[in-house]
Amino acid sequence: MARAGLTTERLTRAGADLADEVGFDHVTASELARRFDVKVASLYSHVRNTHDLRTRIALLALEELADRASDAVAGRAGKDALTAFANVYRDYAREHPGRAAATRMSLDPETAAASAGVRHAQMTRAILRGYDLTEPDQTHAVRLLGSVFHGYVSLELAGGFSHSAPDSQETWTRTMDALDALLRNWPTPPTR
Amino acid sequence: MARAGLTTERLTRAGADLADEVGFDHVTASELARRFDVKVASLYSHVRNTHDLRTRIALLALEELADRASDAVAGRAGKDALTAFANVYRDYAREHPGRAAATRMSLDPETAAASAGVRHAQMTRAILRGYDLTEPDQTHAVRLLGSVFHGYVSLELAGGFSHSAPDSQETWTRTMDALDALLRNWPTPPTR
DNA sequence: GCGTTTGCCTAAAGCGTTTAGGCAAATTAG
DNA sequence: CTAATTTGCCTAAACGCTTTAGGCAAACGC
Numbered sequence: 001m002a003r004a005g006l007t008t009e010r011l012t013r014a015g016a017d018l019a020d021e022v023g024f025d026h027v028t029a030s031e032l033a034r035r036f037d038v039k040v041a042s043l044y045s046h047v048r049n050t051h052d053l054r055t056r057i058a059l060l061a062l063e064e065l066a067d068r069a070s071d072a073v074a075g076r077a078g079k080d081a082l083t084a085f086a087n088v089y090r091d092y093a094r095e096h097p098g099r100a101a102a103t104r105m106s107l108d109p110e111t112a113a114a115s116a117g118v119r120h121a122q123m124t125r126a127i128l129r130g131y132d133l134t135e136p137d138q139t140h141a142v143r144l145l146g147s148v149f150h151g152y153v154s155l156e157l158a159g160g161f162s163h164s165a166p167d168s169q170e171t172w173t174r175t176m177d178a179l180d181a182l183l184r185n186w187p188t189p190p191t192r
Numbered sequence: 193m194a195r196a197g198l199t200t201e202r203l204t205r206a207g208a209d210l211a212d213e214v215g216f217d218h219v220t221a222s223e224l225a226r227r228f229d230v231k232v233a234s235l236y237s238h239v240r241n242t243h244d245l246r247t248r249i250a251l252l253a254l255e256e257l258a259d260r261a262s263d264a265v266a267g268r269a270g271k272d273a274l275t276a277f278a279n280v281y282r283d284y285a286r287e288h289p290g291r292a293a294a295t296r297m298s299l300d301p302e303t304a305a306a307s308a309g310v311r312h313a314q315m316t317r318a319i320l321r322g323y324d325l326t327e328p329d330q331t332h333a334v335r336l337l338g339s340v341f342h343g344y345v346s347l348e349l350a351g352g353f354s355h356s357a358p359d360s361q362e363t364w365t366r367t368m369d370a371l372d373a374l375l376r377n378w379p380t381p382p383t384r
Numbered sequence: 385g386c387g388t389t390t391g392c393c394t395a396a397a398g399c400g401t402t403t404a405g406g407c408a409a410a411t412t413a414g
Numbered sequence: 415c416t417a418a419t420t421t422g423c424c425t426a427a428a429c430g431c432t433t434t435a436g437g438c439a440a441a442c443g444c
Binding site: 152 | 301342350358366378
């Protein structure tokens with residue numbers, strides 16, 4: 001009986017592809033086994049369980065995304081960097097909807113801390129160096145940017161912005177303008 | 193054999209409660225049947241299938257959320273309205289994480305169009321009347337606000353902002369400041 | 385070549401979904 | 415008030431996904 005050459009690595013990668021094809025929450029051990037022409041039980045030597053598989057896909061996607069983002073911001077600054085960075089998120093989600101959905105899965109704290117999520121935060125901070133923000137405003141801004149990217153991409157992918165004018169690309173461009181303007185004129189807390 | 197008094201309505205409501213307790217994607221027909229002390233098959237007279245059940249929960253949550261939001265913005269304007277509106281989203285998600293997750297489920301276009309999602313967009317527009325925005329900027333702003341609320345709440349609920357200073361409440365407050373400032377000084381598109 | 389490790393297998397149990405068909409309770413009509 | 419009809423929940427059964435236990439054979443290390 002020839003061996004299929006399963007590894008955790010290959011399963012994760014194939015799982016990510018599967019996610020892009022059928023949606024992250026239709027990623028199933030059974031389907032994966034089918035694709036490798038292998039019995040389901042065989043997967044369990046390489047992956048603890050379905051949740052473990054999903055987690056690995058999420059981590060893979062976070063890494064890929066961080067790599068792309070890293071490339072994108074290299075040699076750029078200010079609004080240019082901001083836009084390039086944001087576009088990475090949006091483009092990745094459009095090319096790889098399943099992987100993108102995976103990045104939205106909630107990871108347990110230890111896993112999250114060991115993930116590329118940390119790199120994402122660092123890169124966001126790097127971008128903010130082009131603006132005049134000091135702590136704690138920088139952290140607030142990191143969180144705000146994360147929220148916008150995350151939220152926009154989710155809504156767009158869910159079809160929230162289709163079938164209504166103006167088209168999503170236009171809003172995206174203007175969102176970049178808005179964020180740039182906001183970061184250049186970050187408000188000091190009004191007296192409350 | 194006494195009847196349990198199942199209705200689509202009651203199932204949906206119980207499903208929503210279940211979602212808040214165990215998480216939206218652990219909402220299962222079996223568990224729901226257990227809670228009503230009824231056989232699983234009995235549910236299928238009231239609900240087409242599990243996806244139908246989930247969709248109904250999502251629609252319920254959207255309605256509840258719209259009702260709350262409607263109350264919150266009544267009699268308020270400007271930043272006051274913006275903050276009250278935003279707080280509704282955040283508070284709802286904290287009180288009802290399962291229902292909130294349901295609102296993030298992607299609905300097919302017809303269902304979405306018939307949902308309270310439409311009311312949400314209208315209310316957001318109403319809030320923007322306190323700022324000086326005309327179309328198409330108003331639509332861009334509606335989408336941006338939606339993205340921020342949606343994204344922030346998701347990330348916060350996933351634990352993204354816990355275990356690091358400053359605390360999430362502080363960022364939330366400053367996010368309101370930032371959005372208010374942004375809307376008051378909405379940038380015109382730079383010459384590109 | 386031989387022993388050990390490793391990889392994939394068969395088998396089986398458990399649980400969730402969904403459909404088909406049936407009996408009894410509730411409702412409506414005469 | 416009883417008879418007919420509708421409605422609500424049932425049993426039964428098929429199917430798919432997950433997960434564990436235990437086995438045989440291929441690959442590898444000496």
